[in-house]
Amino acid sequence: QVQLVESGGGLVQAGDSLRLSCGASGRTLSDYIMAWFRQPPGKEREFVARISRSPQTTNYADSVKGRFTISRDNAKNTMYLQMNSLKAEDTAVYFCAADRSPFALFRADTYDYWGQGTQVTVSS
Numbered sequence: 001q002v003q004l005v006e007s008g009g010g011l012v013q014a015g016d017s018l019r020l021s022c023g024a025s026g027r028t029l030s031d032y033i034m035a036w037f038r039q040p041p042g043k044e045r046e047f048v049a050r051i052s053r054s055p056q057t058t059n060y061a062d063s064v065k066g067r068f069t070i071s072r073d074n075a076k077n078t079m080y081l082q083m084n085s086l087k088a089e090d091t092a093v094y095f096c097a098a099d100r101s102p103f104a105l106f107r108a109d110t111y112d113y114w115g116q117g118t119q120v121t122v123s124s
Contacts, residue, residue, distance in 0.1 A: 002027040002113050004096050009118030012086055016122070020081040022096030022115060030054070030074040033104040035111060036081045038092035038120075045095070047106040049081060059106070063089075088124040093117040 008020040022034070036048040049070035050059040058070050069082040079096060097104075097111035104110040 002029070002032060002098055004098060004113055004115035006094060006096050006115040006118040009094060009120045011121045011123065014087055014122055014124045016086050017082070017084045018086065018120060020083065020094055020096075020118060020120070022079040022081075024077045024079075024098070028074070029072065029077045029079065029098075032098040032100055032113075033102060033111075034070075034072055034079045035097045035104070036070060036079075036094060037097055037108055037111075038090075038094045039117075040089075040092040045108045047108070048094070050105065051079065052102070061106075083120070086120075086122045088122050091120060091122050093119050 002024050003026045005023045033052055035050040037045050038048050039045040047061050048064055051070045051072050067085045072079045095117045096115045098113040099111045
C-alpha cells in the first residue's frame with residue numbers, strides 16, 4: 001500500500017499562488033496514477049487534476065484549467081499542484097489520491113488511496 005501526505009496549504013489572498021505537495025511512502029509513486037481532488041465547504045468532493053504514469057499526460061477540471069498545474073517527481077516520490085491566480089471559490093480541503101488502475105479518472109471512487117487533506121483558504 002502507498003501512504004500519502006499533503007502539505008502546502010494555507011490562507012492567501014485572491015490572485016496569490018500556492019504550491020501543494022503530496023509525498024508518498026510505502027510504494028514507488030511511479031507505479032500509480034495520481035490526482036488532486038478538493039472539497040469546498042458544504043459540497044461534494046470534486047476532481048481538480050490528474051497525471052498519468054509515463055508518458056505523463058495531464059487532465060484538468062475546467063474551473064482550474066490555465067491556472068493550476070499538476071506535476072510529479074518520481075525520483076522524490078512526490079506530486080505537486082501549482083495553483084496560480086487563486087480565487088475565493090478555490091477555497092477547499094485539497095486531497096491527493098492514487099490508484100494503480102489506468103481507469104482511475106475523474107471520479108473520487110475510482111481511487112483507492114488518499115491523503116488526509118490540506119486546507120486552502122482564499123480571501124477575496
